[in-house]
Amino acid sequence: MTKLFIAALAVAGLLVLIGLLRAQPRGDPLRPGQPAPDFSLPDASGELHSLRSYRGGWLVLYFYPKDDTPGCTREACEFRDGYREIRGLNAKVLGVSLDDAGSHGDFAEKYHLPFPLLSDKTGTVARQYGALWSLGPIRFAKRHSFLIDPQGKLAKIYRKVDPATHTGQIVQDLQALQGN
DSSP, X not given: OHHHHHHHHHHHHHHHHHHHHHHSOOSOOOOTTSBOOOOEEEOTTSOEEEGXXXXXXXXXXXXXXXXXXHHHHHHXXXXXXXXXXXXXXXXXXXXXXXXXXXXHHHHHHHTTOOSOEEEOTTOXXXXXXXXXXXXXXXXXXXXXXXXXXXXXXXXXXXXXXXXXXXXXXXXXXXXXXXTO
């Protein structure tokens, strides 16, 4: 019985390891200067937002794991607090997670978020942006952000995001990219 139990643990451990290896990104297919992947996702009220509707201005597209969790709340509130400055740089903000529209509506209302949160329930858009993490039935968007220029091209990609300082980093990069 003990040998069978140890063998079962070994197999389970191996399966977890394989799953973790598969969950890791295999290089970053997206590069600054490339067209940003198009998307069409609903916000909390069901209104669809697509990349092409944001042409002509800068766009901050940020992916986050889960509504109303500590890191995600911190990041959303930092974007809220810096929103006026971001808008002053001709940029808009969109948050994206795999949560449903109802969850987004509650989250946005609770923290008075002035920008839309988009629901990517299937994870299709997160996958296109290399921001989908999955291990079996567990799936969520990684904390990645993308600065998209007025022509719809990727200007900056952020794969390592600190929720406490990310908004300041976005503002500095927008200023630098715009020559301010």
